[in-house]
Amino acid sequence: xxxxxxxxxxxxxxxxxxxxxxxxxxxxxxxxxxxxxxxxxxxxxxxxxxxxxxxxxxxxxxxxxxxxxxxxxxxxxxxxxxxxxxxxxxxxxxxxxxxxxxxxxxxxxxxxxxxxxxxxxxxxxxxxxxxxxxxxxxxxxxxxxxxxxxxxxxxxxxxxxxxxxxxxxxxxxxxxxxxxxxxxxxxxxxxxxxxxxxxxxxxxxxxxxxxxxxxxxxxxxxxxxxxxxxxxxxxxxxxxxxxxxxxxxxxxxxxxxxxxxxxxxxxxxxxxxxxxxxxxxxxxxxxxxxxxxxxxxxxxxxxxxxxxxxxxxxxxxxxxxxxxxxxxxxxxxxxxxxxxxxxxxxxxxxxxxxxxxxxxxxxxxxxxxxxxxxxxxxxxxxxxxxxxxxxxxxxxxxxxxxxxxxxxxxxxxxxxxxxxxxxxxxxxxxxxxxxxxxxxxxxxxxxxxxxxxxxxxxxxxxxxxxxxxxxxxxxxxxxxxxxxxxxxxxxxxxxxxxxxxxxxxxxxxxxxxxxxxxxxxxxxxxxxxxxxxxxxxxxxxxxxxxxxxxxxxxxxxxxxxxxxxxxxxxxxxxxxxxxxxxxxxxxxxxxxxxxxxxxxxxxxxxxxxxxxxxxxxxxxxxxxxxxxx
Amino acid sequence: xxxxxxxxxxxxxxxxxxxxxxxxxxxxxxxxxxxxxxxxxxxxxxxxxxxxxxxxxxxxxxxxxxxxxxxxxxxxxxxxxxxxxxxxxxxxxxxxxxxxxxxxxxxxxxxxxxxxxxxxxxxxxxxxxxxxxxxxxxxxxxxxxxxxxxxxxxxxxxxxxxxxxxxxxxxxxxxxxxxxxxxxxxxxxxxxxxxxxxxxxxxxxxxxxxxxxxxxxxxxxxxxxxxxxxxxxxxxxxxxxxxxxxxxxxxxxxxxxxxxxxxxxxxxxxxxxxxxxxxxxxxxxxxxxxxxxxxxxxxxxxxxxxxxxxxxxxxxxxxxxxxxxxxxxxxxxxxxxxxxxxxxxxxxxx
Ligand code: FES
Ligand code: FES
Numbered sequence: 001x002x003x004x005x006x007x008x009x010x011x012x013x014x015x016x017x018x019x020x021x022x023x024x025x026x027x028x029x030x031x032x033x034x035x036x037x038x039x040x041x042x043x044x045x046x047x048x049x050x051x052x053x054x055x056x057x058x059x060x061x062x063x064x065x066x067x068x069x070x071x072x073x074x075x076x077x078x079x080x081x082x083x084x085x086x087x088x089x090x091x092x093x094x095x096x097x098x099x100x101x102x103x104x105x106x107x108x109x110x111x112x113x114x115x116x117x118x119x120x121x122x123x124x125x126x127x128x129x130x131x132x133x134x135x136x137x138x139x140x141x142x143x144x145x146x147x148x149x150x151x152x153x154x155x156x157x158x159x160x161x162x163x164x165x166x167x168x169x170x171x172x173x174x175x176x177x178x179x180x181x182x183x184x185x186x187x188x189x190x191x192x193x194x195x196x197x198x199x200x201x202x203x204x205x206x207x208x209x210x211x212x213x214x215x216x217x218x219x220x221x222x223x224x225x226x227x228x229x230x231x232x233x234x235x236x237x238x239x240x241x242x243x244x245x246x247x248x249x250x251x252x253x254x255x256x257x258x259x260x261x262x263x264x265x266x267x268x269x270x271x272x273x274x275x276x277x278x279x280x281x282x283x284x285x286x287x288x289x290x291x292x293x294x295x296x297x298x299x300x301x302x303x304x305x306x307x308x309x310x311x312x313x314x315x316x317x318x319x320x321x322x323x324x325x326x327x328x329x330x331x332x333x334x335x336x337x338x339x340x341x342x343x344x345x346x347x348x349x350x351x352x353x354x355x356x357x358x359x360x361x362x363x364x365x366x367x368x369x370x371x372x373x374x375x376x377x378x379x380x381x382x383x384x385x386x387x388x389x390x391x392x393x394x395x396x397x398x399x400x401x402x403x404x405x406x407x408x409x410x411x412x413x414x415x416x417x418x419x420x421x422x423x424x425x426x427x428x429x430x431x432x433x434x435x436x437x438x439x440x441x442x443x444x445x446x447x448x449x450x451x452x453x454x455x456x457x458x459x460x461x462x463x464x465x466x467x468x469x470x471x472x473x474x475x476x477x478x479x480x481x482x483x484x485x486x487x488x489x490x491x492x493x494x495x496x497x498x499x500x501x502x503x504x505x506x507x508x509x510x511x512x513x514x515x516x517x518x519x520x521x522x523x524x525x526x527x528x529x530x531x532x533x534x535x536x537x538x539x540x541x542x543x544x545x546x547x548x549x550x551x552x553x554x555x556x557x558x559x560x561x562x563x564x565x566x567x568x569x570x571x572x573x574x575x576x577x578x579x580x581x582x583x584x585x586x587x588x589x590x591x592x593x594x595x596x597x598x599x600x601x602x603x604x605x606x607x608x609x610x611x612x613x614x615x616x617x618x619x620x621x622x623x624x625x626x627x628x629x
Numbered sequence: 630x631x632x633x634x635x636x637x638x639x640x641x642x643x644x645x646x647x648x649x650x651x652x653x654x655x656x657x658x659x660x661x662x663x664x665x666x667x668x669x670x671x672x673x674x675x676x677x678x679x680x681x682x683x684x685x686x687x688x689x690x691x692x693x694x695x696x697x698x699x700x701x702x703x704x705x706x707x708x709x710x711x712x713x714x715x716x717x718x719x720x721x722x723x724x725x726x727x728x729x730x731x732x733x734x735x736x737x738x739x740x741x742x743x744x745x746x747x748x749x750x751x752x753x754x755x756x757x758x759x760x761x762x763x764x765x766x767x768x769x770x771x772x773x774x775x776x777x778x779x780x781x782x783x784x785x786x787x788x789x790x791x792x793x794x795x796x797x798x799x800x801x802x803x804x805x806x807x808x809x810x811x812x813x814x815x816x817x818x819x820x821x822x823x824x825x826x827x828x829x830x831x832x833x834x835x836x837x838x839x840x841x842x843x844x845x846x847x848x849x850x851x852x853x854x855x856x857x858x859x860x861x862x863x864x865x866x867x868x869x870x871x872x873x874x875x876x877x878x879x880x881x882x883x884x885x886x887x888x889x890x891x892x893x894x895x896x897x898x899x900x901x902x903x904x905x906x907x908x909x910x911x912x913x914x915x916x917x918x919x920x921x922x923x924x925x926x927x928x929x930x931x932x933x934x935x936x937x938x939x940x941x942x943x944x945x946x947x948x949x950x951x952x953x954x955x956x957x958x959x960x961x962x963x964x965x966x967x968x969x970x971x972x973x974x975x976x977x978x979x
Contacts (some may be wrong), residue, residue: 046882097848100856101677131890135882138677140855141893143848169758173686174910177848178696180682182675213875264875297874324804345941348870349863350879352887368707376676377714382706400704400715403676407860408716410676440885441877445870486799487649490808495643503804511875517716519860520917523644524924531640531925532940535932545929549641554814562799564807570840570903571641571814577899578639578816578838593636593934599820600635604834605895607633607822 006070010035011079019066022277025059026050028066029076036196037077037106037189039404041135041354042436048134049354051107051114052076058114060133077106077189080113089113090187091164092151093144094179100138102186103354103404108134109187112148120156124149125608137352137405194373194401195358195433202360203232203272205422205432206279207415208286209441210261210268213476213511214295214308217260217268217288225271225285230278233425234286235418236269242390246413248380248517249482250319252311255388255417260293262310263476263511265441267415272422272430295511299450299473302508310476310509317509319474320482322489324503324561332465332500336456338540344453344529348473349446351518355404356439361419362429369396369420374403376410388417389424396420408517409443412479444479444516447472447507449488451529457537461551465500468492470526474507475514480521481507488522493561494530495571496552501561535589544586546579630935632826635833638929639818642921645809646794646905646914647719653794655723656710659688659731661739661779661786662700665759665772667692669731670702672712673724678916679849680720684728686845687910691732693756694772710789718914719794721845722811726908727792733909734788742779742786743770792908811905813913815839817858819926820894823934825953828946830866832892832927838899842913851898854919858896861923863888866943 003018010033019032026043029035029052041049043062050062053075081087086094089112099105108131115122115130122130127148128141136144153159169176185191222234237244237258244258245251256267269286273279296302296310302317309315333339359373369389375381378398386396403410415432422430434442454467470488474481485505492503505522507515538548553571560566578584585598593599647653657671669688675681685699692699702709712724736756744751749763756762762769770778779786799806820834837854844850867886871878879885904911924942932938936959937952 042882044881044883097679097852100679100852101675128890128893133889135887135889137860137887138856139852140857140859140896141890142855142896143852145890145893171757173690173696174843174845175847176686178682178686178846180679180849181685181696182681264872264877295875297872322799322804323802324799326803326805342940346864347868347942348872349868350870350885352868352882352885374676376716378704378706379672379711379713394707397705397707399706400672400674402674403715406676406715411714411716436882437880440870440880446864483649486808487645489804490645490649490799491643495641495814512872513870513877519857520644520920521649521717523642523917524861524864524921527640527642527921528925528928528942531642531922532928532938534640535638535925535929536938545639549816553641554643561804562808563803563805566812568903568906569812569814570901571643571816573903574814574816574838574840574901575641577901578818578836581838581897581899582637582639582818582834582836584637584639584818589638589929589933591636591933591936593634593930594631596635596637596933598637601834603836603895603897604820605893607831607833608891 004067006066008069009073011076021067023066024062025064025066025069026061029061035076035078036192039103039106047354048111049104049107051110051134058111077110086184086187088154088164089151092147093187094183095164096143096147097180098139098143098147099180099183099186101403101405102191103193104134104136105186106189108136108144115148116152116155120152122152135354137354191402193355193404194360197360199360199362199429202429202431203274203426204276204279205270205272205419205430206283207267207418208269208283210257210264210266212290212292213264214293215261215290216293217257218291219289220269221287222269225282228282228285230274231282232272232428233422234269234271235421235425239421239425240388243387246384246388246417247478248411248480250478253477255421263513267418270418270422272426297510297512299471299508299510302510310511314509319478319507319509320485321504321506322485324489326561326563327500329465329467329500329502333456335464337459339454339456340533340536340540341454342533344451344532346449346525346528348448348515349518350440351407351409353405353407353409356434356436357415357443358433359416359419360429360431361423363423363427367395369424370399371416371420372399372401373416374401374410375416376406381413381416384413385417385420389420407519411517412444414442441513444514446518447484447515447522447525449525453529453533455533455537457541459541461541461543461548463496463498463552466493466498468503470505472507473510473512473515475510475512477514479514479516481515484522488526490562491523492526494527495554497554497558498561503561539589542588545589546575550575630825633822633824634934635822636930636934637818637820638926638933639816640922640925640929641816642918643812643814644718644918644921646722646811646813647809648717649796650798650806650808651796653719653723653796654791655712655727656791657724657727657731658710659735659788661692661735661776663776665694665776666698667694668700669728670709671724671728672704672709673715673720674704676715678720678853679846683721683725683845683849687725687729688732691729692736693761695759718916718918721912722908722914723792723794725910725912727790729909730790730792731788734790735786738784738788739775739779739786742782742784743775746778810907811913813840813918815918815922817922817926819930821927821930821934823931823949825935828949830931830944830949832862832894835894836897837919838901839915839918840901840903841915842905843902843911844900845912847900850900850915853915854898855896857919858923859888859893861920862892862927864942865924865927869943
């Protein structure tokens with residue numbers, strides 16, 4: 001491939017380099033200049049993690065061909081401050097705790113810097129608008145806004161520089177707002193995530209993924225790909241030396257599809273090659289013959305007699321059913337003055353951590369197979385990989401690299417096995433970085449759910465019985481499904497003491513993208529249904545929703561749904577705190593929005609219309625000032 | 630009806646801390662090091678929640694040094710003790726407590742040597758913020774000197790610990806059991822504005838009160854609440870991963886819509902501390918619980934504003950408009966008063 005000459009001023013230094021013509025500015029910065037503070041979160045202009053300045057303008061470097069930046073002046077996160085120091089914006093991010101996983105943070109710091117350069121007096125609404133192209137999945141943005149406001153005021157001299165200092169500590173470090181120790185490395189782009197690391201002699205991996213949701217694999221022919229120049233190895237399930245299977249509860253998922261594929265995007269084979277382009281080209285040379293199978297795409301259909309079977313071991317397609325029984329629901333419903341029945345549904349949700357899956361594997365000098373990746377459970381991964389590779393457990397080593405957001409989505413060992421196999425086959429380090437599209441099709445999601453709910457209450461508000469039936473779509477593999485159903489069942493009927501209940505949670509296999517662990521592990525799906533029912537009951541009983549909850553809440557000595565006696569319980573205090581903080585106006589939830597007097601307080605934001613904020617008269621009050629005034 | 634309608638809704642929640650329906654465990658090693666610094670080795674690294682800072686605070690408090698003097702090793706199955714997974718709202722509870730116990734173990738080694746050196750009772754010794762002293766005396770030295778003295782007497786002040794949380798499995802028939810030893814509770818209120826022409830919902834305020842046991846780092850707790858609320862808001866109003874006969878149709882962030890800075894309500898956090906009696910730190914956790922009540926609070930608020938109840942997430946503009954189109958104002962109320970009348974009649978034996 002002919003190279004092109006590029007000349008740029010990068011962070012104040014002249015750079016002259018030959019590079020490949022296909023490279024984006026992002027690739028050029030990360031690969032050719034090792035400026036890995038600029039991240040690739042999506043590669044499609046949607047997330048802002050790749051933000052840099054080109055001739056002073058904020059640009060998403062994943063959208064700009066490197067050749068187009070020829071001759072330009074580039075500023076990256078690494079160039080904002082001298083090494084060892086931080087700009088006021090970076091210091092403010094450090095002070096307020098605006099960085100969590102940190103993966104969005106270099107881009108966010110660039111966008112914030114740009115906002116304040118464009119308008120040093122920008123009000124909070126304008127700041128929000130100017131950060132609108134940058135996604136953060138961790139922080140809820142609130143501490144980021146606070147940081148930008150402080151930085152703005154320090155730069156403008158409205159606040160002293162000491163406003164950027166750490167809060168003082170009193171008599172104890174427990175309960176103190178100690179600044180995050182990892183923040184300087186994140187706000188400066190110095191922290192290396194797995195995709196930012198390079199090892200000498202490292203190969204790049206690419207994965208061939210299933211083009212259909214359910215099919216038998218008739219044959220795989222990798223010979224042509226293997227023969228390609230620059231290809232170091234091709235791996236399939238045939239390369240697995242040990243017991244092929246992983247999963248948090250059942251080990252039902254092979255490292256790569258074995259005999260059949262069960263969901264669209266499942267890994268079928270992988271190539272390790274000298275560079276990414278060669279690895280991608282080699283994928284096209286792998287010939288897989290599929291025989292398409294009828295699939296199951298709705299959990300209800302999975303339970304029908306004669307439904308296609310997805311895993312041989314589970315002929316009924318059921319991954320797990322968790323029952324909970326307490327008291328006597330027939331008696332409880334007979335005692336009820338009011339019985340409400342309804343159905344609730346939740347959707348499949350993506351974790352959308354900004355850092356796509358990435359990892360490196362190598363075999364070390366002592367023959368230890370080592371995998372470095374942002375895994376949320378290296379202890380369990382080590383056990384499973386040792387079985388898969390048929391190695392003693394101390395010959396498998398997992399290193400947890402900084403995690404650019406997890407939320408449960410990085411608990412599944414969906415790619416580490418492939419990396420290990422390729423490293424063992426080639427005895428070279430191998431790296432795999434997912435694209436955003438790959439991450440979306442291959443990683444687990446939050447379980448979609450359907451809950452059928454029946455609740456009996458007395459006029460006094462006391463709940464007499466609950467029947468709760470949840471059906472969830474587990475998708476193609478078991479992953480964390482069993483645990484998710486257990487937690488959903490245990491928490492199902494909410495923080496209320498219910499004497500008579502019947503709870504069933506069930507999860508089934510389908511040919512959809514697998515569901516797995518996701519922050520709350522089934523707790524939110526279940527309690528969404530319960531809390532909706534509680535408000536509907538409060539309306540029917542003409543009762544304030546806080547009151548109804550207080551009547552039924554768990555207290556010290558209450559027995560939970562699983563009949564555990566509570567020795568502590570704080571819902572009473574929490575309800576009081578929330579009611580007071582929100583200045584809640586008591587009343588039954590009977591569509592009283594139009595008549596309420598507690599709306600629009602200083603602890604709310606103004607509603608907005610897109611685009612209306614820039615150029616609004618400046619309001620440089622900070623959040624605390626607004627609340628205080 | 631006005632075009633823009635406002636309302637409020639609330640929801641409560643509960644959650645268990647650490648791994649579910651099983652015994653949970655985590656290990657850590659601690660060393661008081663030269664210069665009055667400290668090394669903590671345990672199998673975790675940051676997933677963004679701030680655990681390294683929390684552990685440094687815990688170690689500093691227990692060892693008498695400063696958080697910035699604490700070096701924490703990264704998670705590595707061949708180099709650090711087992712701490713297991715970074716999830717289940719278990720990091721502060723499991724690893725925090727094991728670091729506290731390991732630090733106490735190391736401190737006890739140091740204190741024994743210094744007590745002997747000064748000839749004072751061990752329980753008169755205190756250490757904080759890089760200084761060590763014997764109460765009711767003038768005896769005082771820096772932690773730097775203390776470590777030197779200890780090592781001069783031939784002892785390296787190291788410690789280790791394992792912390793256990795005692796959960797039990799569930800009975801396979803009636804599900805009875807004690808899945809966790811610590812529970813937290815929460816309540817959130819949402820204030821929304823619904824545009825009845827476009828179906829768009831804006832969340833203007835969230836009040837989030839959560840019991841965390843004990844807040845090791847209040848700002849960090851707020852960060853977890855704010856992040857959880859916004860993920861809950863995303864699920865409530867916009868996020869939807871879709872497949873069509875198994876084929877993904879939401880391939881990227883252009884199709885999979887996430888909350889941005891423009892969607893963020895003012896989030897008002899209230900931290901409630903109901904200390905955990907079963908663990909040395911008395912802290913519980915907040916990572917997951919913060920997300921639980923957000924979506925139902927928003928749905929209850931939408932109902933309060935416009936009288937339609939969304940029972941299937943997310944409450945997209947299309948769904949809201951559809952529900953409004955089929956909406957008979959007051960229908961729910963009419964149905965309920967009819968229900969009430971029937972029940973009343975039934976009770977009077979009519
Ligand atoms: S916007 Fe460039 S990587 Fe997401
Ligand atoms: S800190 Fe923003 S994505 Fe994690």
